[in-house]
Amino acid sequence: xxxxxxxxxxxxxxxxxxxxxxxxxxxxxxxxxxxxxxxxxxxxxxxxxxxxxxxxxxxxxxxxxxxxxxxxxxxxxxxxxxxxxxxxxxxxxxxxxxxxxxxxxxxxxxxxxxxxxxxxxxxxxxxxxxxxxxxxxxxxxxxxxxxxxxxxxxxxxxxxxxxxxxxxxxxxxxxxxxxxxxxxxxxxxxxxxxxxxxxxxxxxxxxxxxxxxxxxxxxxxxxxxxxxxxxxxxxxxxxxxxxxxxxxxxxxxxxxxxxxxxxxxxxxxxxxxxxxxxxxx
Amino acid sequence: xxxxxxxxxxxxxxxxxxxxxxxxxxxxxxxxxxxxxxxxxxxxxxxxxxxxxxxxxxxxxxxxxxxxxxxxxxxxxxxxxxxxxxxxxxxxxxxxxxxxxxxxxxxxxxxxxxxxxxxxxxxxxxxxxxxxxxxxxxxxxxxxxxxxxxxxxxxxxxxxxxxxxxxxxxxxxxxxxxxxxxxxxxxxxxxxxxxxxxxxxxxxxxxxxxxxxxxxxxxxxxxxxxxxxxxxxx
Numbered sequence: 001x002x003x004x005x006x007x008x009x010x011x012x013x014x015x016x017x018x019x020x021x022x023x024x025x026x027x028x029x030x031x032x033x034x035x036x037x038x039x040x041x042x043x044x045x046x047x048x049x050x051x052x053x054x055x056x057x058x059x060x061x062x063x064x065x066x067x068x069x070x071x072x073x074x075x076x077x078x079x080x081x082x083x084x085x086x087x088x089x090x091x092x093x094x095x096x097x098x099x100x101x102x103x104x105x106x107x108x109x110x111x112x113x114x115x116x117x118x119x120x121x122x123x124x125x126x127x128x129x130x131x132x133x134x135x136x137x138x139x140x141x142x143x144x145x146x147x148x149x150x151x152x153x154x155x156x157x158x159x160x161x162x163x164x165x166x167x168x169x170x171x172x173x174x175x176x177x178x179x180x181x182x183x184x185x186x187x188x189x190x191x192x193x194x195x196x197x198x199x200x201x202x203x204x205x206x207x208x209x210x211x212x213x214x215x216x217x218x219x220x221x222x223x224x225x226x227x228x229x230x231x232x233x234x235x236x237x238x239x240x241x242x243x244x245x246x247x248x249x250x251x252x253x254x255x256x257x258x259x260x261x262x263x264x265x266x267x268x269x270x271x272x273x274x275x276x277x278x279x280x281x
Numbered sequence: 282x283x284x285x286x287x288x289x290x291x292x293x294x295x296x297x298x299x300x301x302x303x304x305x306x307x308x309x310x311x312x313x314x315x316x317x318x319x320x321x322x323x324x325x326x327x328x329x330x331x332x333x334x335x336x337x338x339x340x341x342x343x344x345x346x347x348x349x350x351x352x353x354x355x356x357x358x359x360x361x362x363x364x365x366x367x368x369x370x371x372x373x374x375x376x377x378x379x380x381x382x383x384x385x386x387x388x389x390x391x392x393x394x395x396x397x398x399x400x401x402x403x404x405x406x407x408x409x410x411x412x413x414x415x416x417x418x419x420x421x422x423x424x425x426x427x428x429x430x431x432x433x434x435x436x437x438x439x440x441x442x443x444x445x446x447x448x449x450x451x452x453x454x455x456x457x458x459x460x461x462x463x464x465x466x467x468x469x470x471x472x473x474x475x476x477x478x479x480x481x482x483x484x485x486x487x488x489x490x491x492x493x494x495x496x497x498x499x500x501x502x503x504x505x506x507x508x509x510x511x512x513x514x515x
Contacts, residue, residue, distance in 0.1 A: 053420055055416055055419065055420060079424070083422045083424065084422075086419065086420055086421065086422035087421075087422035089420075090420075091417075091420040093413060093416070093417060095413050097411070097413040097414060097416065097417035098417075099414065099417070099418070099432055099436075100436065101435045101436055101439070110421070110423075110431060111421040111422065111423070114421075114423050114427045114431060115421065115422045115423060115424075115427075156417075159417075159421070160420075160421070163421060163422065
């Protein structure tokens with residue numbers, strides 16, 4: 001593989017007890033590449049993306065992130081390795097997870113001040129610049145619970161960006177948002193992509209994936225069922241499994257009565273149980 | 282009929298006067314008792330918070346034996362009446378050769394009991410923090426200590442405050458039990474005054490009023506403090 005690969009995942013396998021969440025997943029992500037991970041709920045997409053910064057330990061395989069190696073099974077990586085990886089891999093969560101006891105500004109300043117000993121003044125300047133760039137300069141002093149979901153997610157993205165990450169992970173960044181706020185968050189992510197940030201995102205926004213992603217990975221039933229250039233995968237899926245999923249997701253109104261494990265994107269994200277139920281045995 | 286009512290009114294008036302007179306007479310003793318009660322509360326609170334911290338560290342830590350001991354401690358000590366602990370600290374320890382002065386026996390018993398409660402309150406405070414908070418902090422690359430100090434504890438503290446202040450209010454009231462081992466606290470003074478004046482109702486009423494006044498004062502202060510902490514974060 002060329003040195004251009006910033007995230008190299010080989011044979012990743014994750015189990016919760018006896019249940020296999022996913023098995024033998026490999027993926028290479030190049031610098032400035034945008035990878036969208038899609039698939040039915042319960043396919044293990046979120047668990048997968050959380051392995052990349054080792055929020056979840058995994059059972060087999062290895063992940064090489066910017067020269068740091070995380071190996072599954074055995075002993076966990078050293079604290080130093082983990083911190084290096086996490087400082088260079090930013091993450092935004094489905095539920096935002098802003099720190100409620102800190103202002104928007106405080107949330108964005110915390111990382112650099114605590115990990116890199118950046119002086120408060122510099123951290124503040126940088127945080128303000130980031131918040132301005134997502135249109136939230138005037139909300140800097142607000143506490144998270146005074147912010148709308150869309151605002152919270154944009155602050156959360158700023159919080160991750162304040163660490164100057166090489167890679168950004170997005171774990172369903174818009175699925176907890178009211179429809180009218182999805183656009184502002186997607187615009188922020190689109191901006192990052194156009195600036196050449198390497199992005200790996202789990203999403204249910206198929207149109208967005210088609211528009212922004214270079215590569216699409218379709219996960220279902222704990223496997224990667226299809227992976228390739230975004231347009232090819234989304235418009236001409238070759239695997240039967242991704243074809244059924246995409247049919248239902250892209251044309252939910254035209255295929256109403258189709259039974260299957262995929263839940264439509266707009267539906268409750270907790271339809272997971274049906275898909276999971278299939279895996280449990 | 283009217284005469285009877287008038288006579289009763291006179292007697293009641295005289296009763297109120299004499300009660301106030303008695304209260305004025307015994308107020309210095311009562312205040313001295315209150316000081317002892319407060320010292321007892323303060324010392325027991327310090328012990329209870331320290332013990333509660335140790336318990337929660339042990340229970341959430343990795344060493345299984347310590348966790349089991351801490352869990353057992355909490356189960357036992359919060360199930361036993363404070364009075365039993367008090368007599369144990371005063372009489373039983375003395376039999377075993379550790380003779381504690383009454384005041385310190387009170388501190389130990391109350392501290393041991395409220396330590397178990399505070400340990401529980403702290404633990405539930407910690408558990409109330411959304412796991413996503415820890416994840417978000419860890420994902421930034423913060424060390425475990427920093428995650429605790431800057432993200433988890435400030436939130437856990439907010440959740441701990443209401444039950445914590447409630448526990449403190451109960452602690453103040455429970456200090457009155459040390460009367461039984463001869464510590465000259467507020468309740469002891471009330472009892473002594475009741476015996477000396479043959480007016481138990483007046484004297485215990487005064488004791489109740491002093492406890493009540495202090496309780497109200499303290500709970501108002503704590504409530505305001507809680508509100509301030511909350512307001513600062515919204």
